[in-house]
Amino acid sequence: MNPLAQPKWAGTHPINEWIRHQTTTAQGQALIERLDCETGFALVRSRISSRREIRERCEHDGNDRTLVITFGLSGQSEFVDPFGNALPFKASHTTVSVFHAGAGERRYAANESVQQLRLVVSESALIRYIGAERCERLLGRDLRPNEHFRQIAHAGSCVSEHLRFFRNPHAGEYDGLRQRIHALSLLAEQLNLLAPASPCSERLKSRDRDALERIEACLRAHLDQPLNIAWMCTALGISEYKLKEYFRRAYGSSPARHLTEMRMLKAREMLTSGYRVSEAAYRVGYQHPSNFSAAFTRFFGYPPKSIRSS
Known part of the structure; x- marks a missing residue:
């Protein structure tokens, strides 16, 4: 050696x-x-x-x-x-x-x-x-x-x-x-x-930032539910146009893509902590573990079971 x-x-x-x-x-x-x-x-x-x-x-x-x-x-x-x-x-x-x-x-x-x-x-x-x-x-x-x-x-x-x-x-x-x-x-x-950040010509106003934080908190609290755009708009009392505009201006992304990112990061954190794949799937809103495994693999490039096996 x-x-x-x-x-x-x-x-x-x-x-x-x-x-x-x-x-x-x-x-x-x-x-x-x-x-x-x-x-x-x-x-x-x-x-x-x-x-x-x-x-x-x-x-x-x-x-x-x-x-x-x-x-x-x-x-x-x-x-x-x-x-x-x-x-x-x-x-x-x-x-x-x-x-x-x-x-x-x-x-x-x-x-x-x-x-x-x-x-x-x-x-x-x-x-x-x-x-x-x-x-x-x-x-x-x-x-x-x-x-x-x-x-x-x-x-x-x-x-x-x-x-x-x-x-x-x-x-x-x-x-x-x-x-x-x-x-x-x-x-x-x-x-x-x-990898320079994409330029953002429109800055969020203070009240818009507050609304975005409220949206983020709501999503984190309901990751275990089958969320969609209609549910978000109803729960937050906001129009679909305004919701999409917030995410476009803040992240250069869509609400659906941002929600997927939140779910995948939360799921990987749970798997690393010892949760089973099926448990992590249900906790982040997937009713079928096979659908979750496919989405996880697309997002990270490796299957969720590899974290458990390692």
Whole structure:
């Protein structure tokens, strides 16, 4: 086993606390630090130096696709999959990639100090942050069985006060709220570069925002019912035109699509917590688990039973 191998992070850790793993040998040293900011979103800082070349075998697995944004701070390294496809990491460059399930090898040259900062974001967290449509635009199609990763971008890093914050070795000494603000701001900067939000020429007025919040609360409270546009309009005392207009202006989406997104995210949260597929289906308004399974698979790209089996 490689004495400088990066650790596998298992289980849950306290939010806003750095988890550190340090290894020192006669050949070199490695320091890996992870900050779990929110469910599905973490930062990883790594500093690795060795007197010999390192080739570290690694595997990645999970139900979600994962977006990895790597900022090269010093030195260079690469990730190589079993087919020889390489993902480069280089000082002053940002590498953006998508992983799902597969294996590969991290490679570090001898006598070189490599420092990197990674934003690791699950697909479900991305949907929560930027919506399903924008997430799909960013991640693209599902990876094929023989694809272990997909490179989205590799370019010079942009100047960022939030990146400078985490370059500071003492960043972990600041309070958790400040670290979380910088982490989310750094992620937001990158997402705006990679998948800009669709421009919205019409801003919601204050009373419209209040109405939208009331609509959202109503939908969340009745996810277990077979909702449709007519039911929403009757329950909320609003016209179909006005209802659709709220969602178009606020989300660039339709009420039906937004409702589906809410249901799928709630269902996956329940499945992860241990609910059976049939239980999750009924709780989010599906009378037939088979219909729910088909809708879930269309939305996420994998069946709900895969969460239970994993």
